[in-house]
Amino acid sequence: MTPSIPLPAAIDVRGVTRSFGSVHAVRGVDLTVRPGEIVAFLGPNGAGKTTTIDMILGLTTPSAGTISVFGHSPRGAVARGLVSAVLQSGGLLKDITVRETVELTASLFAERRPVDEALERAGIGHLSNRRVGLCSGGEQQRLRFAMALVSDPALLILDEPTTGMDVEARRSFWGAIRADAARGRTVMFATHYLDEADEYADRIVLMSQGQIVADGSTAEIKNLVSGRIVQLTLPKADLAALASIPGVDSVEAAGDRVTIHTRDSDELARHLLTSTEAKDLEIIAQNLESVFLALTADRAPSVTTPSQGALR
Template identity: 65%
Template structure:
């Protein structure tokens, strides 16, 4: 295990270092427990979505990753370093949703200013070209559109070639085309080993573009997995079938069934193990026209984060809440 000793290790060992290692982190603001104990490891090259309602502890966690605040207990390492050390080596960048720009500087001045603060950066002109803001390089930031300002923030973040990129609502204000182009660029970066952690309210976006979704609620991680895993965790799937007199077949007694809805000739069975339900329906009953659908991520999100009082784990929240 060489992941924590950077000095003297060969370059090839670097890929063993997790991009992010959060261990038992809590953060209190006076009486408020913003983060109540988070353990999270991100490997290099992962694209991870950070989802959670406002006040869930997302922002607090990102601030701690950036070294803007310190955990009350627990430890945070970024590429085996303290967050501030990683920042000063240009290993971590972040793109804010708003602000963070001086209106009276030109686009080029802003990038040049930022570049001068790092020990090593990509050439300013290259970065302007990559971000597609070469043609507006001499324009004042105040005169740039929201989308142009967002591309400028992105250009600034990529200057030091960071190993970890933190994005806060990165595609707000972008159109569909812009959003697609943005994510294909992010993907290309991730293939080069860059780790991307993004906070988003676009649940679809998390589902489509992240390798992994981390759901946080009331200061705890309530789910961690791929989009379809998270969806399955939250509410299972629904089997719909045409089955007259469905009440007579005792479907609710099948293992893993949460609830049964009968609407006319159609029956909707909500279950964690829909395979068993489907097999039962097709072999033991005259059911036909079977459809199995996953719940949308939106439903998963609400189901996992809706629990107001105790920060229950996902298993608690699914069991005992028939839908």
């Protein structure tokens, strides 16, 4: 391919919806992923992440809209080995060995990497002669990873890849993914774990209630969420003046009570207490979780409380 021809997007999703009967799982999603990006796909359960992933892989067809993967239809991209995935739902044959499973997968593609290389990169080279039925959940997940690697996909999709793994297994799994992404592979992963998104993604896409509610680089999202909320009582507040203070992102008022989102709470508090009549001033810390919760809670009042870094 000559440089003058622009590379097609790794993933190009336009105006996609998907309904199952009266359930609207995906309600109009536009998403473009450039080759080489590592994208974290976040959102509470039922946000439509898995349905979106299924459509990108051609396992489900959209009710409306179009999807292309490296310029091909999803099934065309799968048939060419351009995209592969580690899915939660994928089953394995229990009566064959780890190596046989990867051999079988490799044989189905026109172009593939050596089986031993895939086993090694997934960290299960030492298990190659074990029957799949005797492998632990984490080992089976690594086997799915080896199966996904053996076709040398340009796009790798991971749906909750580390569910059921302990901390050590998660760390080594991500080490393998990261080493692999260094070759320029595009990676999109759905996760519940915000620290995984924070540590391994270039870009975060947040989905809630079937729509994308936030999309930006990890740095942008962190900027967005690293601020604090300042609340105060100030009769007849000049909201426009408050909004123009450096660092302030938004200002809302309910009666005399004013809520300000800011990236510099110290400076704002100093200004408010010295130059205005502000009273009852409170500074509320935010973190990644609380903002994601806020973004998704706007649309989903029943979102449950996150715990230990997991957004559920």
